[in-house]
Amino acid sequence: MSESQDRLAHPDKTVTQNATLAVAGGSAAEQFETAAPGMAPSPRAERPARRRPFGRWFADTGWRHVVAIVVSAFAIFPLLYVLSASLNPSGTLTGTNQLFSAVGIDSYVRILTDPQIPYPQWFLNTMIVALITGFTMVFIGALAAYAFSRMRFTGRRVGLITIVVVQMFPQMLAVVAIFLMFSAISDWFPAIGLNTLSGLILIYLGGALGVNTYLMYGFFNTIPKELDEAAKIDGAGHARIFFTIILRLVAPILAVVGLLSFIGIVNEYMIASVLLIDPDKQTLVVGLTKLVSNPRYADWSGFAAGAVMAAIPVVIVFLLLQKYIVGGLTAGATKG
Known part of the structure; x- marks a missing residue:
């Protein structure tokens, strides 16, 4: 039976199907009208948010905003306090609890021009020691980490553990030995003995192998060894592989180690105070500490001004290397 004959034989069925299609078509039209982009939504689709x-909201995300505000205030307040103290013309901490109650640059001018306070020389000495030592620490640590990561030799694991365990002992245990050793060296080689920046650099470099090497070692292990094997097939040796391939891939960890070394050397006081005697040879931390060492007259304003200026190069280095910090600190933790 054809479709036309079926419609004539069953008219009620045809009417029912047409009604069903009309209802379905209306629903589809309404859906299209609501969902079509660029068209005004149907009045039925508008509901108040x-x-x-x-x-x-507070249980989901609000408490995080509160924690962020508290932590930010806890971190910023000491910085504001030091900045306020550095701008206090009186040179004392009196009235500093009222932030920026008195503002002046007298402390900055005094610390830069007073012949009894060789602040520019302290600053120069610190930058020389920090830059040379930081760069050399990174280079030595990278060489050691490459050897521990890529080469297999007797005592490799013992040596790796030893350089980490040695870092557990504080520097105070070695201060007396360092002083006696460099006192003897001064008699034979005065250029690297007591009261010399070169001697201080050598002492810092003696502790270059340690946590830095272990940190680099974990990062070096994340570099596929297939790259080394492919380079060896082309005739490259360890030196060429290290300088042309590996160093470019491990730039994040080199930046992190360099930053940590630079900050640590700028803030180091114990060894520098023992080894450096003359004021013109001292570093910033040692020189600024003497400004407040006298209990009768402590130049806290000058100390704060010197601390603010000493923080500038650290902040600059941090900003230049900040994009490498997260990757350099976390990548080495994925593979030991």
Whole structure:
């Protein structure tokens, strides 16, 4: 039976199907009208947005904002206090609890021009020691980490553990030995003995192998060894592989180690105070500490001004290397 004959034989069925299609078509049209982009939504689709209760919002994300504000205030307040103290013309901490109650640059001018306070020389000495030592520490640590990561030799694991265990002992245990050793060296080689920046650099480099090497070692292990094997097939030796391939791939960890070394050397006081005697040879930390060592007259304003200026190069280095910090600190933790 054809379709036309079926419609004539069953008219009620045809009417029912047409009604069903009309209802379905209307629903589809309404859906299309609501979902079509660029068209005004149907009045039926407009519903008022429901706002989440404050308690639910605070439990989900609000408490994080509170924690961030508290931590930020806790970190910023000491910085504001030091900046306020450096701008206090009186030279004392009196009235410093009222931040920026008195503002002046007298402390900065005094610390830069007073012949009894060779601050520019302290600053220069610190930068020389920090830059040379930081760069050399990174280079020595990278060489050691490459050897431990890529080469297999007797005592490799013992040596790796030893250089980490040695770092557990504080520097105070070695101060007396260092002083006696460099006192003897001064009699034979005065250029690297007591009261010399070169001697201080050598002492710092003696502790270059340690946590830095272990940190680099973990990062070096994340570099595929297939790159080394492919380079060896082309005739490259360890030196060429290290300088042309590996160093470019491990730039993040080199930046992190260099930054940590630079900050640590700028802030180091114990060994520098023992080895450096003359004021013109001292570093910033040692020189600034003497400004407040006298209990009768402590130039806290000058100390704060010197600390603010000493923080400038550290902040600059940090900003230049900040994009490498997260990757350099976390990548080495994925593979030991």
